[in-house]
Amino acid sequence: xxxxxxxxxxxxxxxxxxxxxxxxxxxxxxxxxxxxxxxxxxxxxxxxxxxxxxxxxxxxxxxxxxxxxxxxxxxxxxxxxxxxxxxxxxxxxxxxxxxxxxxxxxxxxxxxxxxxxxxxxxxxxxxxxxxxxxxxxxxxxxxxxxxxxxxxxxxxxxxxxxxxxxxxxxxxxxxxxxxxxxxxxxxxxxxxxxxxxxxxxxxxxxxxxxxxxxxxxxxxxxxxxxxxxxxxxxxxxxxxxxxxxxxxxxxxxxxxxxxxxxxxxxxxxxxxxxxxxxxxxxxxxxxxxxxxxxxxxxxxxxxxxxxxxxxxxxxxxx
Amino acid sequence: xxxxxxxxxxxxxxxxxxxxxxxxxxxxxxxxxxxxxxxxxxxxxxxxxxxxxxxxxxxxxxxxxxxxxxxxxxxxxxxxxxxxxxxxxxxxxxxxxxxxxxxxxxxxxxxxxxxxxxxxxxxxxxxxxxxxxxxxxxxxxxxxxxxxxxxxxxxxxxxxxxxxxxxxxxxxxxxxxxxxxxxxxxxxxxxxxxxxxxxxxxxxxxxxxxxxxxxxxxxxxxxxxxxxxxxxxxxxxxxxxxxxxxxxxxxxx
Ligand SMILES: Nc1ncnc2c1ncn2[C@@H]1O[C@H](COP(=O)(O)OP(=O)(O)OP(=O)(O)O)[C@@H](O)[C@H]1O
Ligand SMILES: [Mg+2]
Numbered sequence: 001x002x003x004x005x006x007x008x009x010x011x012x013x014x015x016x017x018x019x020x021x022x023x024x025x026x027x028x029x030x031x032x033x034x035x036x037x038x039x040x041x042x043x044x045x046x047x048x049x050x051x052x053x054x055x056x057x058x059x060x061x062x063x064x065x066x067x068x069x070x071x072x073x074x075x076x077x078x079x080x081x082x083x084x085x086x087x088x089x090x091x092x093x094x095x096x097x098x099x100x101x102x103x104x105x106x107x108x109x110x111x112x113x114x115x116x117x118x119x120x121x122x123x124x125x126x127x128x129x130x131x132x133x134x135x136x137x138x139x140x141x142x143x144x145x146x147x148x149x150x151x152x153x154x155x156x157x158x159x160x161x162x163x164x165x166x167x168x169x170x171x172x173x174x175x176x177x178x179x180x181x182x183x184x185x186x187x188x189x190x191x192x193x194x195x196x197x198x199x200x201x202x203x204x205x206x207x208x209x210x211x212x213x214x215x216x217x218x219x220x221x222x223x224x225x226x227x228x229x230x231x232x233x234x235x236x237x238x239x240x241x242x243x244x245x246x247x248x249x250x251x252x253x254x255x256x257x258x259x260x261x262x263x264x265x266x267x268x269x270x271x272x273x274x275x276x277x278x279x280x281x282x283x284x285x286x287x288x289x290x291x292x293x294x295x296x297x298x299x300x301x302x303x304x305x306x307x308x309x310x311x312x313x314x315x316x317x318x
Numbered sequence: 319x320x321x322x323x324x325x326x327x328x329x330x331x332x333x334x335x336x337x338x339x340x341x342x343x344x345x346x347x348x349x350x351x352x353x354x355x356x357x358x359x360x361x362x363x364x365x366x367x368x369x370x371x372x373x374x375x376x377x378x379x380x381x382x383x384x385x386x387x388x389x390x391x392x393x394x395x396x397x398x399x400x401x402x403x404x405x406x407x408x409x410x411x412x413x414x415x416x417x418x419x420x421x422x423x424x425x426x427x428x429x430x431x432x433x434x435x436x437x438x439x440x441x442x443x444x445x446x447x448x449x450x451x452x453x454x455x456x457x458x459x460x461x462x463x464x465x466x467x468x469x470x471x472x473x474x475x476x477x478x479x480x481x482x483x484x485x486x487x488x489x490x491x492x493x494x495x496x497x498x499x500x501x502x503x504x505x506x507x508x509x510x511x512x513x514x515x516x517x518x519x520x521x522x523x524x525x526x527x528x529x530x531x532x533x534x535x536x537x538x539x540x541x542x543x544x545x546x547x548x549x550x551x552x553x554x555x556x557x558x559x560x561x562x563x564x565x566x567x568x569x570x571x
Contacts, residue, residue: 050414054571072328075416086407090346102338103415105331147411 001064003028003155003186004049008058011044011210018044019210022058026188026203031181033201034190035297037305041210042190043083046159049188050080062155076104079153083160085140089133093124093143096132097150104151111150118146122172138169145173149180156180158189162196174200198297206304213304221300228295228303231272234261234288235280245283249275261289332421339412339425340432347395348433357391357437364390369506377536380445382505385466385529387441389496392434392467393474396426397488400478413570423475423562430471431464438463451536458544459535465551466528472558473524479565499525509541524554 004026011019019041026032034042047053049060051071060067062074087096094115101111119125122142132140141164148156158177162170177187177200191197197204198218205215214221235242238260246262247255252272254265266272269292280287326334347353365383374382403409412422442459445451453459477492500506502516503525509517520526527547534540540547 052410052414052570072416072418075414080414082407082410084407086410088342088346088408089406091342095342095345099338099342100411103335103411103417105326105334105416 001028002026002061003030003063004032004188005061006045006049006058007060009045009048009055009060010057011041011048011053012056017210019048019055022207022210022212024205024212024215026186028063028186029181029184030202031177031187031189031200033197033204034188034207035192035194035197035204035301036190036207037192039209040207040305042207043159044210045207046080046083046157046188046190050078050157051075077154079148079151079156081145081148081156081158081161085137085144087132087135087140087143087147090131092129092131093119093135094128096143097147100147101150106151114150114152115146118149121176122146138165141165142169142172145176149176153185155186155188158187160190160192162191162193194296194298194301204297206301208305214300218297222295222297224300228299229266229269229292230295231264231266231269231276231290231292232258232261233264233276233290236286236288245279246276249279251275332417335415335417336421336425336428339422340428343395343399343426343429344432347399347429353394353398353433357394357433358387358440361387361390362441364500374506376445376449376451377533378506378508380441380449380451381529381532381536383441383445384438384463384532385503385505385525386500388434388438388463388466388528389470389499389525391437392430392470393477393492393496395430395433396471396474396478397492398485399429400426400475401483401485401488404481405483419563419566420559423472423559423566426478427468427471427475427559430474431468434467434471435463438467453535454538455535458531458540461544461548462528462531462535465531465548465555466524469524469528469551469555469558472555472562476558476562476565479562479569481569499523502526503529504541505529521550524551527551527554 002025004024006022006024009019009022010017022041022045034045036042044053048055049062049067051067051074054068063077065074067074088099091099097115097118098111101115106114116125119128122145124139124143124146127135127139132143135143141161145161148158162173165173177189180187189201201218203215203217204221206213206221214224216224242262243255243257246252246264249264250271251266251268252264252275253267256263256265264272264276273290273292276287276290361383365386369379369382400409403412415422446453474492477488480488480491482488502519503523504512504520505525509520509526509530512520527542527550530540530542531544531547531551534544542550
């Protein structure tokens with residue numbers, strides 16, 4: 001049984017076509033990432049899948065229940081973590097959590113036990129009686145996640161779960177998702193964080209301007225652009241002036257400066273390594289490190305969404 | 319994954335969720351100063367402005383004050399809370415919960431209803447002490463207070479369906495209706511003292527019937543049959559509930 005089946009979903013806001021014929025499925029137990037730039041339609045997709053917004057055309061099945069026609073039955077199985085940390089500022093963390101549980105009819109004894117577990121898990125137990133108004137952004141985000149889990153959902157929607165979180169909170173959340181997956185919970189998450197999608201998703205859909213550009217596992221997506229490999233090199237002394245010289249090396253299609261390193265995109269890493277070595281000898285600079293890397297999910301993303309990397313003077317991968 | 323549906327059918331789940339929604343508003347709004355001002359002081363001033371110097375008998379004044387207080391207090395919470403919930407996106411929680419929109423509307427109205435029924439005790443007690451008005455039909459009073467409060471709480475929720483994030487937008491629309499209602503509901507001038515056209519217009523206002531019931535509690539007689547009052551207010555409640563449900567659905571598409 002599929003946890004989610006999106007069937008020819010389109011959504012119009014006035015004249016704007018926010019989603020156009022979106023089709024995909026998510027298998028039960030899968031962690032599915034929805035990756036796309038701002039305004040691509042990620043949140044709109046989640047709002048349709050959770051029955052908050054009506055699709056203009058098409059529908060979605062949640063565990064074989066039609067979200068448009070059997071909305072309540074479909075929703076009973078889901079937990080939702082909305083894009084904004086939508087907590088009640090004037091309620092305590094505890095009352096927020098209990099309210100979320102009551103909306104899902106979680107019995108008192110269960111919700112109190114579960115509530116304690118979750119607040120401890122997200123490091124908020126000591127602050128449970130504080131009004132959420134005084135919470136930091138990250139604390140509110142963690143509380144929002146706890147609220148999404150309080151009904152023990154079989155399918156969890158996460159709309160940019162880690163945006164605005166520090167490394168530690170990020171790790172907690174990644175751990176939580178990992179544990180959920182082990183328990184067989186299906187996770188649907190949206191993100192613009194490519195590394196996050198790469199790390200935790202079984203499959204990823206790349207969406208751009210309301211259309212699905214590709215759906216596959218991160219590794220297989222990378223394979224589709226095997227022609228895009230790169231050599232990453234760091235010099236001593238580091239200097240920006242090298243950009244044009246490196247660009248002139250044979251078979252280098254593009255050079256990006258990434259931190260203190262240069263990334264040379266090529267179809268033929270071996271030749272580029274020779275070229276870089278010769279360049280270093282000629283100019284009497286030392287090579288501190290040199291690595292060849294395969295295509296990253298970011299490369300796939302850039303290629304499929306046609307985005308121009310925002311580094312001056314760098315051309316787009318065609 | 320746990321199925322929490324055992325031991326409680328869908329209707330029971332809906333009612334529990336509605337009560338949870340009401341409790342949340344009670345926790346957040348009952349102690350907010352602006353709610354107390356708009357729910358208690360505003361109707362009192364309205365009343366003083368129009369009633370003083372009219373030389374009306376206490377059996378007209380006390381029910382009138384109670385009715386106006388209910389009108390304003392019952393519809394003072396949702397028009398504030400719902401736009402704020404839209405702004406903070408907490409409203410999405412209600413819209414995505416496994417319950418019908420009817421329960422959301424009901425839950426939202428419940429907090430205004432309870433608030434108003436409680437506040438109505440203030441003018442009731444004050445009126446009875448100051449004017450020494452005896453209570454002749456307590457049942458009519460209870461029914462009148464509860465039904466009127468519920469009716470205007472639902473009206474508040476209905477107005478709050480207008481998709482704005484600013485409470486002011488809804489309050490100004492609401493006042494466009496609430497203020498005229500005072501004058502076409504037999505609150506200051508008894509219905510039978512109105513010109514014939516006025517006697518027809520009053521039928522459009524739920525406050526007419528609520529006020530009539532509450533007056534019956536003090537005067538022992540009503541302009542309409544109490545049963546007519548009950549059915550009329552019940553009809554308005556149903557109308558507001560259905561309209562609210564329709565509008566929340568429509569504006570959410
Ligand atoms: N209620 C609405 N009314 C009008 N347009 C809307 C509405 N909701 C979304 N849109 C439009 O639909 C498009 C997709 O928006 P959506 O919020 O789904 O993007 P997103 O992928 O979640 O972006 P982000 O990464 O910024 O969160 C945008 O162009 C947005 O302006
Ligand atoms: Mg979004």
